[in-house]
Amino acid sequence: MAVDQTQTSPVAPAPAPEADVPAGRFDRIYRRLTGQALSLYATAFLRIGYGVLFLAILVREFPNRHMIWAPDAPWTADLARRMFDQTGWFSVLTLSDDPAYFEACYAAAVLVSVLFILGWHSRIMAVLFALAVVSFYSRNVLMSDGGDNLMVLMAVYLMFTACGRRWSLDARRAGRTVPPGGFRDFTATVMHNCALFVIMAQMCVLYGAAGLFKVQGDTWGDGTALHYVLKQDLFRPWPAVSDFLDGHHVMLAIACYMTVLVQVAFPFSLFSKLKYVVLAILIGMHVGIAVLMALPIFSAVMVLADAVFLPDRFYLWAARTGRRLLRRDPAPARFFRRRRTPARFFRRGPAPSH
Structure with missing residues (x-):
């Protein structure tokens, strides 16, 4: 009697449902945003x-503080209060018309700024710093510009970030860079990452809107916008330099088109290495604005906001390079440190017996 010796082939496992792939991706994103504070x-x-x-x-x-923010300034505290009734702004400088109170607020703002820079009790100092920036800005909006608007927004956003976990007295005093886990750490991490996302989204909206508004202008379309900018007497600290640049019409036209292109393309370049080229062009543009238009504060505010898109390894490399220059060490700093292999891995022959 013949025996059937055929073997049954093993059954291949069923493929995972397609719905599990997005679920796994979202789970990784959730763990990344809630388990680790970024940037x-x-x-x-x-x-x-x-x-x-x-x-x-x-x-x-x-x-000039008395001419700008004091109770007896041309823009008086009463005028500021009337404006607050319409705009909803607030300033601690208008709570009293006593000159001594104003001097105390000014000294407190200086002290808070110093402590905020040093990172001493960063959470509390971030709130006080935002209060100081908003108070001085809203006290006399006639003396502000677009850079001040962005500084106010950034000061408010920084309240919700863990900006004191690095390069601060808080990190030095704690003796560690990562705080202990728990619900408090989870909440701080989520708040930090959400605020970081808001800062990045704010810059995308700012550059995207600026580029789209430029597209609607005739002077940016025909490449003559920078010609008129260089002819503004109010923004000509170096007339000879402005006139020299104004004589190169082709270069100015290319700069006009490049400015519009980079600003519109900025939000779409964030997920590729092209963003570093775009950031370099934007930073160079702001440096040019600071030099040619005498707007250093505005340019500094914008450059600082652009720096949020740089990875942490860039700041670590910059810190190592700075320390090397201070020590005058000829060895170049590396972007990525190479781990040293223990010497025992290079021993030849069998290990000695004991």
């Missing part, structure tokens, strides 16, 4: 940068 060095750089910038404004305007 801690970038937010620390923003904390230091905006703190130094606001402190520089207070120091620079110290001789």
Whole structure:
């Protein structure tokens, strides 16, 4: 009797449902956003940068503080209160008309800025810093510009970030860079990542809107916008340089088109390495604005906001390079540190017996 010796082939496992792939992707995104605070060095750089910038404004305007923010300024506290009734703004400088109160607020703003830069009790200092920036800005909006508007927004956003976990006295005092886990750490991480996303979205909206508004203008379309900018007497600190650049019409036309292209393309370049080229062009553009149009504060505010898109490894490399230059070490700093292999891995022959 013949025996059937055929073997049954193993059954292949059923493929995973397609619905599990998006679910797994969303799960990884959720763990990334809730399990780790992102771009801690970038937010620390923003904390230091905006703190130094606001402190520089207070120091620079110290001789003129009574003309700008004091109760007896041309834009009086009563006029500011009337404007607050319409706009909903608020300023601690208008709570009292006593000159001593104003001087105390000014000194407190300077102290808060210094402590915010150093990262001393960063959570509390971030709230006080935002209050100081909003108060001084809203006290006299006639003396502000677009850079001040963005600084106010960034000061408010930084309240919700963990900007004191790096390069701060808080991190130095704690002796660690990552706080202990738990619900408090989970909440702080989620708030930090959400605020970081809002900062990035704010810059995308800003550059996208600026580029689209430029597209609607005739002067940007025909490449003559920068010609008129260089002819503004109010923004000509170096007339000879402005006239020299104005003589190169083709270069100005290319710069006009490049400005519009880069600003419109900025939100679409964030998920590729092209963003580093775009950021370099934008930073160069703001440096040109600072030099040619005498708008250093505005340019500094924009450059600091652009820096939020740089990865943490860039800040670590910059810190190592700075320390190397201070020590005058000829060895170049590396973007990625190479791990040293233990010496025992290079031993030849069998291990000695004991």
